[in-house]
Amino acid sequence: MSETISLKVETQSDGRSIRPSSVARARQDQTAKRTFFIVTLLPVILIVMITIALFLRALPILNAHPFTQLLFGDVWKPSAGLFGFKPFILGTVWVTAVGVLLAVPPSLLVAIYLAEYAHTMTRSVAKPILDLLAAIPPVVYGVWGLLAIVPFVQGVLAPLSDRWLDSIPLFAINQPTGFGILAAGIVLAVMIAPLIISVVYEVFSTVPNELRNASLAVGATRWQTIRRIVLPQILPGIIAAIVLAASRAFGETIAVLIVVGNVANIPTSIFDSAYPLPALIANNYGDMMSIPLYDAALLGAALILLVVILIFNVISTLVLQRLKRRSWA
Amino acid sequence: MGMKKKRWERRHLVELFMKAIMLVSLFLVAGALGLILWTIISRGLPALNLDMVTQTPKGGFYMGREGGVLNAIIGSIYLAIGGTMLAIAFSLPITLYLKAYLGDSKWGDYIRLSLDVLWGIPSIVYGAFGFTLMIAVGLRASLLAGIIVLALVELPIMARAMDEVIRRMPVDLEHAALALGSTKFEVAVRVVVRQMLPGIVTSVLLAFGRGIGDAASVLFTAGYTDRIVTSLMRPTASLPLAVFFQLGSPYPEVQQRGYASALILTIIVLAVSLSSRWISARLNKYTVK
Numbered sequence: 001m002s003e004t005i006s007l008k009v010e011t012q013s014d015g016r017s018i019r020p021s022s023v024a025r026a027r028q029d030q031t032a033k034r035t036f037f038i039v040t041l042l043p044v045i046l047i048v049m050i051t052i053a054l055f056l057r058a059l060p061i062l063n064a065h066p067f068t069q070l071l072f073g074d075v076w077k078p079s080a081g082l083f084g085f086k087p088f089i090l091g092t093v094w095v096t097a098v099g100v101l102l103a104v105p106p107s108l109l110v111a112i113y114l115a116e117y118a119h120t121m122t123r124s125v126a127k128p129i130l131d132l133l134a135a136i137p138p139v140v141y142g143v144w145g146l147l148a149i150v151p152f153v154q155g156v157l158a159p160l161s162d163r164w165l166d167s168i169p170l171f172a173i174n175q176p177t178g179f180g181i182l183a184a185g186i187v188l189a190v191m192i193a194p195l196i197i198s199v200v201y202e203v204f205s206t207v208p209n210e211l212r213n214a215s216l217a218v219g220a221t222r223w224q225t226i227r228r229i230v231l232p233q234i235l236p237g238i239i240a241a242i243v244l245a246a247s248r249a250f251g252e253t254i255a256v257l258i259v260v261g262n263v264a265n266i267p268t269s270i271f272d273s274a275y276p277l278p279a280l281i282a283n284n285y286g287d288m289m290s291i292p293l294y295d296a297a298l299l300g301a302a303l304i305l306l307v308v309i310l311i312f313n314v315i316s317t318l319v320l321q322r323l324k325r326r327s328w329a
Numbered sequence: 330m331g332m333k334k335k336r337w338e339r340r341h342l343v344e345l346f347m348k349a350i351m352l353v354s355l356f357l358v359a360g361a362l363g364l365i366l367w368t369i370i371s372r373g374l375p376a377l378n379l380d381m382v383t384q385t386p387k388g389g390f391y392m393g394r395e396g397g398v399l400n401a402i403i404g405s406i407y408l409a410i411g412g413t414m415l416a417i418a419f420s421l422p423i424t425l426y427l428k429a430y431l432g433d434s435k436w437g438d439y440i441r442l443s444l445d446v447l448w449g450i451p452s453i454v455y456g457a458f459g460f461t462l463m464i465a466v467g468l469r470a471s472l473l474a475g476i477i478v479l480a481l482v483e484l485p486i487m488a489r490a491m492d493e494v495i496r497r498m499p500v501d502l503e504h505a506a507l508a509l510g511s512t513k514f515e516v517a518v519r520v521v522v523r524q525m526l527p528g529i530v531t532s533v534l535l536a537f538g539r540g541i542g543d544a545a546s547v548l549f550t551a552g553y554t555d556r557i558v559t560s561l562m563r564p565t566a567s568l569p570l571a572v573f574f575q576l577g578s579p580y581p582e583v584q585q586r587g588y589a590s591a592l593i594l595t596i597i598v599l600a601v602s603l604s605s606r607w608i609s610a611r612l613n614k615y616t617v618k
Contacts, residue, residue, distance in 0.1 A: 022510075029512035036426035039419055043443040043485065050454070053461045106354035113351035126355065128606070133362050135602040136595065137542025139569040143591040144365045146576065147372055190361045197358070221344040244449065251451025253545040254573060278453045278545070285460070285549055302457035306450065313449035317442050325438075 051306060058300035061293050070300070076264050083297045085304065087264045091181075091274030092305075094267045095256060098185025099192060099249045104242055107196035114197070115204035116212075116226055134194040142258030145187040150259055153186070154178030158271055172269040179261035180273040187255050192245040199244060199320070203237035204230065206323050237323045240316035247312035251305050253278035277301045366595070373592025376585035382593065386555040391575075393582030398590050400557050401571035405594075407472060407558060408551060408567055409541035412479030413487075416536055419480075420488040421529075425517040428495045441492065447485035455481050456549040463550065473561040475551025479540045487536035494528025495521060502617060524616050527609035534605035538598050544569035568594045 061070065061083060073084025114126055158173050165171035207230050215225040231238075261273025262283065281298050288295040384397035423440070431437035459478035468474050502524060506516045522529065544567070552564025553574070572594060575587030 025512050025515070029514040032514040032517075033426075033430065036422040037430075039422040040426040040431075040440055042419060042423070043440060043447050043488075046481065047443055047446060050450070050458045053458055053465075054454075057461045106357050109347075109351045109354035110358055113348075113355055117348065117351065126359075128603075129359050129362055132599060132602060133358070133365075135538050135542075135598050136365060137544070137569055137598055139542070139544045139572045140369060140591050140595050140598075141365070143372075143572060143576065143588060144368050147588070148364065148368045190365070193358055193361070221340050223344045223347045224340060247449055248451075251449075251453060253451065253453040254569070258573075258576065278451060281453055281457060282545060282548055299457055299461065302454050306454050309449055309451065309454075310446060313446045314442070317445040321438055321442065325433075 047310070051303075051310070054299055054303040054306060058296050058303045061296035061300050064293060064296075074266070078291045078294045078297065081293065083293065083300075085277075085301065087266050088275055088277045088280050088301065089304070090266055091260070091264075092250060092276040092278070094181045094270070094274055095184045095188065095260060095276050096246055096249045098181055098270055099188030100242065100246045102185055102189035103193050103196060103245065107193045107245075108200060108238070110193075111197045111200035111204065112226060115201050116222060116230070130194045130197055133190070134198075138191070138252060138255040139258075141187050141191055141255040145183055145255060145259035149183045149186050150178035152178070153180070153183045153271070157182065161271065169268055170270060173271050174269055175261075175271070175273060177261065177273070179259055180271055181260065181267055182270045184256045184260040184274070184276075185270070187259055188249045188252060191252065191255060192248050195248060196241050196245045199241035200238055203234045203241065203320070203323060206237070206326065207233050234323065236319050240319035240323075243312050243316040244320075247309045247316075250312070251278055251309055253282050257282055277305055369588070369592050369595050372585075373588040373590075373595075376582075376589035377592055378589075381586065381589055385557060390555070391578060391580070391583055393580045398566075398568065398571045398586070398593070400555055401566040401568045401590070402593065403557050404472070404551070404565035405541050405568040405597075407565065408475045408479055408547060409537055411472070411476035412483050412540045413533060413537045415476060415480035416483040416487050416540075417533060419484055420491055420532075420536075421522075423488050424491040424495050425521065427492055428498075428521060429513045429517045433496070441489070444485045444489050444492070447481075448489060451545070452482050452543050453545040453548075456546040459546065460549040469562075470550060470552030470564045471562050472551060472558050472565045475547045475565060475567070476561075478546045478550045479543065482543055482546050483536040483540045486539050487532050490532035490535050491525075491529055494532065495525050498525055527612040527616065530612060531605045531609045534601055534608070538601040538605075541601070542569055542594060542598050544573055568597070 064081075065073075065083060070083055070085055071089065072086050073082065074086050075082045075084045076087065110126075114123055118126070154177060158178065161171045162173050166173070211229050211233070212225055215229045216222070220228070256276055257279040260276060260279060262275050262279055263273040264275040264280075265272070267274045281301050284294070284298060288298050380395060381397040382402060383399060384395070385400045386398070387394060387396035390396035423444075427437050427440060431440065455478055459474060459481070462477075463469070463474050498521060502520055503516055506520045507513075511519070547567050548570060551567055551570075553566050553570055554564045555566070558565035568590060572587050572590045575583050575590060578584055578587070
């Protein structure tokens, strides 16, 4: 076995001992402990640093315009000094909502199936499929959306909606292209599904088998056991998984940018195009140093994303940590 | 009696129905993967040729003339290797500290919480943060800036994945080494790292795959150039951005090369994902059972 670390070798007066003294090893242990401790603080420091850095860079725009005017202003015209984030915030919310609504039902069903019904064989086939789905890069999802989903929305879903749901404003066709909230939502749904499935699957495994066996033993079906016994135990965990997935969708940039249309209007229908915050930042980073306050506005957009996602993430992670902790007790 | 029988039938119908829609959902998810791969392969393959992976963009490349995306392939590999190395340098101490000193304590959970929160921060925000850092220190869009930001994106993914495998290590080996007089540091480096090597390799490759495919973080920080990068201080192309920029072209030939670039990226990422299973299975031979 090769030595992977060098130890200070202390030799006794007769020159025979070749092993490091316990004092040297204890000192090395202390040094390592201190170094590792500092590195371990890095994640916390990073979160604070990112927040402060974005806040400081966004400060000029916060000083120049009232906060409510920025959040609720309709007009985005950087060259005229108008920075209303409302269309972008609403665009993000619409896209996220459609993505989450489409992803949650099938993802929950798959997670329940894998956790409660599936044979080990099925699980060992499903795991790599989910891993691969999670491994596909966002830009590839974007290409898929552009080549498959946008034409599908334009050629199939929009005509169907036009025929059957046209009187409902939520499904109205206001523009002829397939680019828009629905296309982005479908792409996002596939992107966040692996996350929901894996988190919910883990949450299911925190429920002890004794509970299931007791229910099955008195004659309940599997589904009755899940609905009456298992689900009530882990409902907070499932909600946390959905919130986590929503925050992932909220910040997704490239895949959404490619299919969402990028028109800064206030959406009223899922077939409308939209312009979410991440797309705004990614599309305009090149010009942001050329117009006054533009850079502050775009980094302010990043700050809005960060704050919303921090809140979502902290809450959902705390809920999940508590659930897992309980199962060990 | 009759009523009882009816109720019995209904809950079993519900059981069957739920099972059926669960299976339909499972096929839907698996089908989505198939559909994505089929779309990328069938549209990317026609434009994929040897030039794509052996040439840099020549004059008129962006109007459909000859050349390839070798600059982006090399750039992405440099970016992801650099980012992954840097992320390992921080992830390993963090996970070993969590294992050796914090364990499942409250403080351990706080660190895990902060890693999970970092994991949730979108890469566009990391990119924007990297941009503010670059302004602060006077660094221009470069391979180095891209590597640093990718390391930030990869750090929480790698550290959490490592933590999940390391915390599940059976305590017997650790106790045996401690009982023989090892210090905690010696246990961490000589016992935990060696025993958990398969899981550590999987975590590293997971983060590498995430890093090489990330576009939003390098958009701000690494820049783009048609040459193969030769210095840490120069801007570099990357494969995700090559895909993205070519998609936006009005020339159909260029768009098709965008699809081909997406296929190249997909092949790289899937190869990394699949090989990580194989490598960790191979390494498993060298651990104590």
